[in-house]
Amino acid sequence: KAGVTQTPRYLIKTRGQQVTLSCSPISGHRSVSWYQQTPGQGLQFLFEYFSETQRNKGNFPGRFSGRQFSNSRSEMNVSTLELGDSALYLCASSLARTAEQYFGPGTRLTVT
């Protein structure tokens, strides 16, 4: 069974631009969560989607948003990019909201 896939793997953007990252969960998994990883703050929870609905949101500004489609694929969007948004964005999928989470390889975003 294929693992979690994330596209693109690497991205360079300029301050003020917006970006959309994509995540395809493991087949059959219905829950998708997003995390941000930075050297300073470590791994921080962004949001969780289940059945196309955002169920949980971390402490991030409204510039960070996401959605989930009927096939469980998810996208996250960051608008008005800031230098501090440079990070590795990780997506995780799980069979159910209470099941173990499996992570993708991440999207490395660099904001210049």
Next chain:
Amino acid sequence: GEDVEQSLFLSVREGDSSVINCTYTDSSSTYLYWYKQEPGAGLQLLTYIFSNMDMKQDQRLTVLLNKKDKHLSLRIADTQTGDSAIYFCAERSDYKLSFGAGTTVTVRA
């Protein structure tokens, strides 16, 4: 609230056992996890333990949970060079994971 703490570095000789320790604060955590991250990669789920268990063994990995002290440890037997990585402890509460800062394990010959 959630706060997971772990030591930052561990150096171990090849063939020895490694023990990585972690403390957590949320007593309502249902599951506790260990993830491994190699350079440039995502997180690999190594093992997990349910909060009503005190030990779980999976090949070279042994997880011990002391719920009273909110202490979790991961023992890697016969540590190999391929075990060099960052290891994250995580607790699950409210359907999300809270991670420690990660322990960088270096295996020396």
